Amino acid sequence: MPYVLDTSAILSGRIFTGKLYTTPEVAKEIKPGGHSWRLMEFLMSRGMEIVEPSKKAVDTVKKTAIKTGDIASLSPADIEALALAYELNATLLTDDYSMQNVAKELNIRYESIIEEGIKEKFYWIFRCKSCGKFFKEFYEICPVCGGKLKRVRKD
Numbered sequence: 001m002p003y004v005l006d007t008s009a010i011l012s013g014r015i016f017t018g019k020l021y022t023t024p025e026v027a028k029e030i031k032p033g034g035h036s037w038r039l040m041e042f043l044m045s046r047g048m049e050i051v052e053p054s055k056k057a058v059d060t061v062k063k064t065a066i067k068t069g070d071i072a073s074l075s076p077a078d079i080e081a082l083a084l085a086y087e088l089n090a091t092l093l094t095d096d097y098s099m100q101n102v103a104k105e106l107n108i109r110y111e112s113i114i115e116e117g118i119k120e121k122f123y124w125i126f127r128c129k130s131c132g133k134f135f136k137e138f139y140e141i142c143p144v145c146g147g148k149l150k151r152v153r154k155d
């Protein structure tokens with residue numbers, strides 16, 4: 001199973017098995033010399049490749065992100081990682097909501113990195129801390145009462 005790692009996946013310090021890819025823009029976000037750099041070098045030593053997605057794939061991702069309203073919260077690195085996962089039919093490793101949202105729209109498989117790990121399949125939903133309503137999507141404020149949403153796990 002091929003995986004595309006975004007910056008958060010690399011910085012997680014987790015050891016991923018499978019064929020690993022990342023993109024030039026993601027690599028650019030990692031400062032040379034520091035701890036993050038060593039994490040990336042470690043993954044490279046285990047065969048992670050840096051591959052640039054085609055312009056066509058990047059355009060598809062941008063168009064979709066405009067449609068879903070996520071374009072403003074995506075960095076060039078985020079867009080490239082999405083485009084590469086789309087192009088290689090790889091699973092995207094990211095904790096970023098906007099990236100996951102665009103991935104969903106493009107039928108790109110994705111997995112979250114934090115806590116539970118990537119082996120286990122699970123989904124996140126959102127729950128309002130004030131009124132307790134559940135939502136499938138994240139909102140800045142609760143559409144019902146204006147309260148804050150909290151991410152909760154759904155099995």
Ligand SMILES: [Zn+2]
Nearest residue numbers: 128131142145
């Ligand atoms: Zn509410």
